[in-house]
Amino acid sequence: MTQGSTICALSTAPGVGGIAVIRISGSEAFAITDKIFRPTNGVSVVEQPAYTLSYGKIIKGNEPLDEVIVGVFRSPHSFTGEDTVEISCHGSIYIQQEILQLLITGGCQLAKAGEFTQRAFLNGKMDLSQAEAVADLITSQSVAAHRLAMNQMRGGFSKELQTLRSQLLHFVSLMELELDFGEEDVEFADRNELIRLANDIQVIIARLAHSFGVGNVMKNGVPVVIVGETNAGKSTLLNLLLNEEKAIVSEIHGTTRDAIEDVISIQGQIFRFIDTAGIRSAGDEIEKIGIKRTFQKIEQASIVLWMIDTTHFSKEIEYIADKIVPKTKDKKLIIVFNKIDKISPEEQLILEEEFLPHVPAERIYLSAKYKKNTEKLEAALLKAANLPELNANDVIVTNLRHYEALTKALESIERVQNGLKDNLSGDFIAQDIRECMHYLGEITGEITADEVLGSIFGKFCIGK
Secondary structure: OOOOOOEEEEOOOOOOEEEEEEEEEOOOHHHHHHOOEEEOOOOOOOOOOOOEEEEEEEEEOOEEEEEEEEEEEOOOOOOOOOOEEEEEEEEOHHHHHHHHHHHHHOOOEEOOOOHHHHHHHHOOOOOHHHHHHHHHHHHOOOHHHHHHHHHHHOOHHHHHHHHHHHHHHHHHHHHHHHHHOHHHOOOOOOHHHHHHHHHHHHHHHHHHHHOHHHHHHHHHOEEEEEEEOOOOOHHHHHHHHHOOOOOOOOOOOOOOOOOEEEEEEEOOEEEEEEEOOOOOOOOOHHHHHHHHHHHHHHHHOOEEEEEEEOOOOOOHHHHHHHHHHHHHOOOEEEEEEEOHHHOOHHHHHHHHHHOOOOOOOEEEEOEOOOOEOHHHHHHHHHHHHOOOOOOOOOOOOOOHHHHHHHHHHHHHHHHHHHHHHOOOOHHHHHHHHHHHHHHHHHHHOOOOOHHHHHHHHOOOOOOO
16 A cells, blocks of 8 residues: 555446446545536535535536536545545446546546555554454345444454453563562562453453354355255255256256355355265266265265155165264254155155164255245254354454464463463563463454555455
8 A cells, every 4th residue: 555645446346337436535535536526516625514415527628527426524534534535426337437547647546455444444443353344244145244244343342352452461561560670579460360360361262262163154154065865856955045047957867076056045144055966886987076075065064964865765875874974973964855745645754753763863854846845944954053143242253364363362371371370480471461462462453464464455345
């Protein structure tokens, strides 16, 4: 980022639309906009009051290019903390590009990915974890992911970390003060109080780190793998859930040779479905590679849907059971009996009582072809996911960078606990406390490096 420059970019999605919004931010935002904007009320952008809209024309040369609305936000009360202008124009790609070119000619630079949010961070409008939540909010695909991003943007996570750091800073200051009076054997830091504090902080950091498992699933979706014999209806079920012809469906055995993935929202929760190659002991070399990948996907999944064709129980069933069941001990297994439209109620009852009674799994009976009982499968998936309800005050970690920093902070505070237990010298304990503070500060951006900022904001879209 070029310090002090005025930047511009399209902030709405690229392409044709009813309107488009172009954002300008920096010390010259008002002056540059005045070069191309002619308001109907005659009040220049420089003189326009904050938080107001002005109607007028964008002029290219002596000709009007478009009729637009210009919004003004004055420093420091704007998203970036700088003087900011937002031009709402018609959504023609030609108009968008012409206005951007006029702004660049007038003195703007084209913004880099995430540069508006990066300036908001550098200008103290938000900390780094809140800035990352902006990206999560933009990409959220479910109620849960949206709520998590909003909670983090409100700063609850940051406040919790700042409280921990201030408590640690207080005690490390006292311990380092003791070192200055080492020859006088003075103790400023109460060891019992420090033990209690270290224990409390360890519990909080461990809870935050542990929440990443749930947060990651809420943000990215619960991984669900669909497995079973060839022609059991796995691809039909995937297409039904997605409501599109994603996977090829054929009566030919072994049609699906590789994993096919897509996501679906069920009652606001994202599930990431993976259709896999049918499992059987025979097959050509390519199919065997696909079956091998099926077992790899089972390892990565949280929920396993074992599809079974109720009209055809082959000798492969026991072979498949021996392959699948051992891999699902720490996962949720749901046995889905498909094609129940082709069997009688009496046959279904016998199936319920006699099929692999030793396999611990919920059992669902449906017809993927005729969309029968799919609501029961959705209910079973939500139950198996077992994700908690969130309220406005819940702090759940969803970011891998945060999780890694919390893991290192946890290791540091555990060393503090061990050092206090073993009555180590204060300088060694102080070092571990400062290391814990360092990793907590990395999350909020109180301690960071340029390459970290570049990595984070480089993942944003242009215009945000």
